[in-house]
Amino acid sequence: MSEHYKIAIIGSGPCGMSAAGRAAEHGISHILLERTDHLSDTIYKYQKGKHVMATPDVLPLRSSYTFEAGRREAILKTWDDQTAKHKVNVRFKSEVTAIKGEKGAFEISVKGGGKITAENIVLGIGLQGNPRRLGCPGGDWEGVQYQLDDPDEYQGENIVVVGAGDAAIENAVALAKQNNVYIVNRRDEFARAKDGNQKLIEEAIGSGAITCFYNADPKSLTPGKLVLTVADGEAVVDCDRIIARLGAMPPRKFVESCGIKFPSEDPNALPELSPQYESNVPGLYILGALAGFPLIKQAMNQGYEVVEFILGNKIKPADEPLLEEKFGQLLSLGRTVDDIIAQIKGTVPILNGLTALQLREFLIDANIHFPKKGDVVFERNDYTNSFYMIVEGGVEILVDPDDPSIRVNLGPGEFFGEIGLMAGRRRSATIFANGPSFLLESPRRSMIKLINSVESVERGMKSVAMVRQLRTYLSPHLTNEVLQPVLETAQIRQYKSGQTLFREGDKEDGVYLIQKGSVTVSREIGGRDVVIAYVAAGNYIGEMAFLNKQPRNATIRAAINTETIWMESEKFRSLLESAEDLRRDVERRLLGRLVESETMKARPEAGNIIQFLVEQGVGEATDILLIDETLCIACDNCEKACAETHNGISRLNREAGPTYEAVHVPTSCRHCEHPHCMADCPPDAIHRAVNGEVFIDSKCIGCGNCERNCPYGVIHMASTEPAKPGLLSWMMFGMGPGPGQDKKRKKDKKKGGDDRKVAVKCDMCKDVGGGPSCVRACPTGAAIRVSPEEFFSFAELTR
Amino acid sequence: MHVSILFFRNFLYLKIAAALAVVALLAYTIDEPLGKPNGGTWLGYTLGTIGALLILWLTWFGIRKRRYGKGKLLLEDWMSGHVYLGVALLVVATLHSGMQFGWNVHTLAYGLMTFVILSGLFGLYAYIRLPRLRTENRAGMTLDDVMGMIAGISKECYDVAARLDDEVGQLVQKADADTRVGGSFWRQLSGRDPNCATTHALDRVRELAEGFTGTDADAGRQLITLLARKVELLRRARRDVQLKALLDVWLYVHIPMTIALLAALFVHIVTVFLYW
Numbered sequence A: 001m002s003e004h005y006k007i008a009i010i011g012s013g014p015c016g017m018s019a020a021g022r023a024a025e026h027g028i029s030h031i032l033l034e035r036t037d038h039l040s041d042t043i044y045k046y047q048k049g050k051h052v053m054a055t056p057d058v059l060p061l062r063s064s065y066t067f068e069a070g071r072r073e074a075i076l077k078t079w080d081d082q083t084a085k086h087k088v089n090v091r092f093k094s095e096v097t098a099i100k101g102e103k104g105a106f107e108i109s110v111k112g113g114g115k116i117t118a119e120n121i122v123l124g125i126g127l128q129g130n131p132r133r134l135g136c137p138g139g140d141w142e143g144v145q146y147q148l149d150d151p152d153e154y155q156g157e158n159i160v161v162v163g164a165g166d167a168a169i170e171n172a173v174a175l176a177k178q179n180n181v182y183i184v185n186r187r188d189e190f191a192r193a194k195d196g197n198q199k200l201i202e203e204a205i206g207s208g209a210i211t212c213f214y215n216a217d218p219k220s221l222t223p224g225k226l227v228l229t230v231a232d233g234e235a236v237v238d239c240d241r242i243i244a245r246l247g248a249m250p251p252r253k254f255v256e257s258c259g260i261k262f263p264s265e266d267p268n269a270l271p272e273l274s275p276q277y278e279s280n281v282p283g284l285y286i287l288g289a290l291a292g293f294p295l296i297k298q299a300m301n302q303g304y305e306v307v308e309f310i311l312g313n314k315i316k317p318a319d320e321p322l323l324e325e326k327f328g329q330l331l332s333l334g335r336t337v338d339d340i341i342a343q344i345k346g347t348v349p350i351l352n353g354l355t356a357l358q359l360r361e362f363l364i365d366a367n368i369h370f371p372k373k374g375d376v377v378f379e380r381n382d383y384t385n386s387f388y389m390i391v392e393g394g395v396e397i398l399v400d401p402d403d404p405s406i407r408v409n410l411g412p413g414e415f416f417g418e419i420g421l422m423a424g425r426r427r428s429a430t431i432f433a434n435g436p437s438f439l440l441e442s443p444r445r446s447m448i449k450l451i452n453s454v455e456s457v458e459r460g461m462k463s464v465a466m467v468r469q470l471r472t473y474l475s476p477h478l479t480n481e482v483l484q485p486v487l488e489t490a491q492i493r494q495y496k497s498g499q500t501l502f503r504e505g506d507k508e509d510g511v512y513l514i515q516k517g518s519v520t521v522s523r524e525i526g527g528r529d530v531v532i533a534y535v536a537a538g539n540y541i542g543e544m545a546f547l548n549k550q551p552r553n554a555t556i557r558a559a560i561n562t563e564t565i566w567m568e569s570e571k572f573r574s575l576l577e578s579a580e581d582l583r584r585d586v587e588r589r590l591l592g593r594l595v596e597s598e599t600m601k602a603r604p605e606a607g608n609i610i611q612f613l614v615e616q617g618v619g620e621a622t623d624i625l626l627i628d629e630t631l632c633i634a635c636d637n638c639e640k641a642c643a644e645t646h647n648g649i650s651r652l653n654r655e656a657g658p659t660y661e662a663v664h665v666p667t668s669c670r671h672c673e674h675p676h677c678m679a680d681c682p683p684d685a686i687h688r689a690v691n692g693e694v695f696i697d698s699k700c701i702g703c704g705n706c707e708r709n710c711p712y713g714v715i716h717m718a719s720t721e722p723a724k725p726g727l728l729s730w731m732m733f734g735m736g737p738g739p740g741q742d743k744k745r746k747k748d749k750k751k752g753g754d755d756r757k758v759a760v761k762c763d764m765c766k767d768v769g770g771g772p773s774c775v776r777a778c779p780t781g782a783a784i785r786v787s788p789e790e791f792f793s794f795a796e797l798t799r
Numbered sequence B: 001m002h003v004s005i006l007f008f009r010n011f012l013y014l015k016i017a018a019a020l021a022v023v024a025l026l027a028y029t030i031d032e033p034l035g036k037p038n039g040g041t042w043l044g045y046t047l048g049t050i051g052a053l054l055i056l057w058l059t060w061f062g063i064r065k066r067r068y069g070k071g072k073l074l075l076e077d078w079m080s081g082h083v084y085l086g087v088a089l090l091v092v093a094t095l096h097s098g099m100q101f102g103w104n105v106h107t108l109a110y111g112l113m114t115f116v117i118l119s120g121l122f123g124l125y126a127y128i129r130l131p132r133l134r135t136e137n138r139a140g141m142t143l144d145d146v147m148g149m150i151a152g153i154s155k156e157c158y159d160v161a162a163r164l165d166d167e168v169g170q171l172v173q174k175a176d177a178d179t180r181v182g183g184s185f186w187r188q189l190s191g192r193d194p195n196c197a198t199t200h201a202l203d204r205v206r207e208l209a210e211g212f213t214g215t216d217a218d219a220g221r222q223l224i225t226l227l228a229r230k231v232e233l234l235r236r237a238r239r240d241v242q243l244k245a246l247l248d249v250w251l252y253v254h255i256p257m258t259i260a261l262l263a264a265l266f267v268h269i270v271t272v273f274l275y276w
């Protein structure tokens, strides 16, 4: 027996729910299938009392449901009420396991039996995926849970936590306060977790607060008894509860099994959709986070729209006002948003391969500029990493600051800014508009998304980029004729952190230009590999050997994930012959290395410091706080200064972090070349400022993704706090929290009020001015902020 | 790249302070006042005014230190200047007084000033010397790390002691419960604890363990190893607390004496105008 509907909606997140609501309003036969026993699981799982934000503010809401910023509980309650009011046909505990068939006759299998047929399917299952389950026999015991909402709920129980990642550790440590906790780790260490968590769990195990089974795997489970395979046989644990934190299976496999195609293997790739959200399988629509729209309001609007589209109604997308606002000036000339989109698509070739939906989304994120002749678009040495496309007019590039005669002109359809985007470093040239122009500026995040999702973008960009990189990094005097033979055999080669490019003693095999990342140069001294230098993106390496006609005299390793352009030696030599400045540059480096290696022999400890810092990931930093422990008097004035200039919350932990000899790397943002924290921020609230500061703006919705993504543990979630008294009234009358304190704040926090937590991190005091306050407030000069190139310069270390 | 306050900006503040002191000395030798040189001559007034301004400026450092995110200079500029000009003040004030000391409020002010400067010099020594010792002592760990390890060993001690007799059990229990790191001010400064329960336990268990045989002997040796390791870690922790205390203690003299100095100076200036 099977049921039949016009629309089956899978997943009751904001998009699915909104679609079901609209279908109910229209009175169409529909069903909303939800895996869990409540609506909108992602939001249900937010921490208690979370303040849910309705970003972007300018986007109007169009849905049968209401949604305003507010407490999680209130929002969920409203949605439950409205679901009942609209008589939405929702079915809980119905996980969809397969979709077969085609438009008009889809067949949906639901876990636990039951088949449903539908004419159209709306897929809105979000990105959470399914938690990995305990695979062992008996794993379906109801005492097994895959989520822990409130660790304080349990007391005096025997609890087994399975897993070794951050979530497992955080749960185990929190539960251990009031319970007897065991943790089951497949391996013999907790290497997968963040440093801070590793320390926490090791301490808890060391002190006996938690018992750990290493190299252990659940073998079987009967209610209340878990059997583990361990190194020397079996272990049996009595337990009241099992918390399995084994990570989640991304939903991609399931989505692909429904016949939906992804444009690339990249895990971040998004499925291709029509402007009506229809996938390559006709009748199957994809919405929300799964389609690459990571905010609640967007998702709800799509739910409404998709039902209209299925009914064949032509409506304007709800994001139209956003684009109208963006195009403002152009629209006054009587053109429509669609005209302008068509013009952009027609002129800019790398955007040609985008679907209409992708292009809209791309334009909403983009900025539009109308510079006049002579206006500067960006300057050499700026730290911005956005990407520009020319729609009308053109720009002039001042390639060499010492030789203003070398200028390159770009016209409509061409792009620039890709070097900064790829290398994550300072801009390599200054760009002026050479007439009134219409430029599109796309933030790094949208560009990366496009490169991952649309193959033609990547191809279009990389081929042009290579020529430009060679000119920028080698010599602006290289002509196309000279470069052509080099390009014919040049290759892009990628290396993982720690991988070797070549080894000392190897036969010479070409020259490497580092376009992204950085490498270390090391040499065997006294039987040991000693690092002698650090080389950042924009430099080349490997030219010595063929000039000297000798084997490699040093080993090169990637300090972080690195990309190079590899060139054949003979072809590189031909470049030297045609560009005198390049020849001189090569010679200058050769001489420098000679000096360096002599100094090195006398001072191997400097190499050890470089090695240590590279191991700490300093290689990807653009600006890092380093403390000289021989000068630091532990007065914590740096932390106080940070707190005082940032609403009472210090973004730096001086004492934490590793130390080698006297160099201490405190826990503080390094302003990475390619910030991990930016990778998946739903409202795109993390940016890089002109001087390189990575900062979080007021759009933050407090989802905590960045906190998880930063490998250095420098972001935390904090509530907004009360005003501080003036310094004098604090000193004289003891009013309120003093410098660097936030004790009062905790007391003040209203019970039951909104927990409006947002992400905070170091912004290098860009709004305070005058440089980082921590460094300015250090009385002894122990704290400095430097870029790795500066610090790794040999002269500095051997002083 | 890191520069100590002494070498800061290529000795800029040393140069300024030295210039001030040299000019003051020259003026003092050239000047031939009527009668004995003292604070009442025109040079005396000048030097006295410079001295008083210096004192106010040196005191302002305490406020400046807490004006975070403000001002053009680094705090290190202020620190370096404070230290060098603070010493130059000694020269300026001494010349101002014409070395006419007696049992009066003027000399009291002078004495307090000297005291503040001497405590400052001690502080300077501490700031230059102790951080390195502290780093070496901690060997890459934080104090919390060391305390964590100590707590871990205490737990292990219980397990081993469970296999031994009651007296050992009590010693271990006492060593865990009664061992303190830090404590009173003097205890912190001394860097040791003569009544350390762990050291006591180690000594006593050693005596007892001589009599152990068989599996007890094994457990005894194990316990001794653990206790010895704990004593060593405790030594390290106490040394760290001691060094930190030394870094802070002199400020408890420096700051109150500064306040007293300001008061005495005020009285000095008022009296000379009233009674002279």
Ligand SMILES: Cc1cc2nc3c(=O)[nH]c(=O)nc-3n(C[C@H](O)[C@H](O)[C@H](O)COP(=O)(O)OP(=O)(O)OC[C@H]3O[C@@H](n4cnc5c(N)ncnc54)[C@H](O)[C@@H]3O)c2cc1C
Binding pocket: A010, A011, A012, A013, A014, A015, A016, A033, A034, A035, A036, A039, A040, A041, A042, A043, A046, A047, A051, A052, A053, A054, A055, A094, A095, A096, A097, A124, A125, A126, A127, A128, A287, A288, A289, A290, A293, A294, A295, A296, A297, A299, A682, A701, A702, A703, A704
């Ligand atoms: C901590 C956190 C805070 C956030 N804060 C905000 C905020 O303040 N403002 C904001 O705009 N956005 C916020 N977001 C982002 C927002 O939650 C998501 O963009 C939004 O939930 C996406 O909606 P969706 O409908 O696409 O998917 P989801 O909300 O993820 O919903 C998917 C639903 O599908 C169900 N499901 C999955 N697989 C199946 C299956 N096979 N069968 C049946 N059902 C299935 C799931 O149980 C779930 O209920 C936050 C995200 C996080 C993680």
Ligand code: HEM
Binding pocket: B038, B039, B040, B044, B045, B047, B048, B049, B050, B051, B052, B055, B093, B096, B097, B098, B100, B101, B102, B104, B106, B107, B109, B110, B113, B265, B268, B269, B272, B276
């Ligand atoms: C505005 C600043 C100052 C003024 C106007 C001033 C004025 C004077 C005068 C007029 C005298 C001569 C008193 C006498 O001969 O009886 C004097 C003496 C003296 N002053 Fe100052 N003074 C100043 C600052 C200082 C400072 C900063 C100190 C040091 C802390 C100081 C310490 C002394 C001492 C020790 C004497 C010698 C006392 C004596 O002669 O018995 N004065 N001062």
Ligand code: HEM
Binding pocket: A635, A779, B055, B058, B059, B060, B061, B062, B063, B065, B079, B082, B083, B084, B085, B086, B087, B089, B113, B116, B117, B118, B119, B120, B121, B123, B124, B127, B251, B254, B255, B258
């Ligand atoms: C009469 C002269 C001096 C006065 C009035 C004075 C006053 C002060 C004051 C008010 C502070 C601020 C303390 C705080 O708030 O933390 C301070 C700090 C300090 N002073 Fe002085 N000082 C004087 C001379 C000196 C001298 C001569 C030296 C060293 C040679 C010195 C070294 C220091 C040091 C090292 C600090 C600590 C700074 C810190 O930890 O931030 N001072 N002094």
Ligand code: SF4
Binding pocket: A668, A669, A670, A671, A672, A675, A676, A677, A678, A694, A709, A710, A711, A712, A713, A714, A715, A761
């Ligand atoms: S927050 Fe973390 S990931 Fe982001 S820039 Fe700073 S150190 Fe890098």
Ligand code: SF4
Binding pocket: A680, A681, A682, A683, A684, A685, A686, A696, A699, A700, A701, A702, A703, A704, A705, A706, A707, A758, A759
């Ligand atoms: S800044 Fe961080 S917490 Fe805030 S929205 Fe972006 S990823 Fe989420």
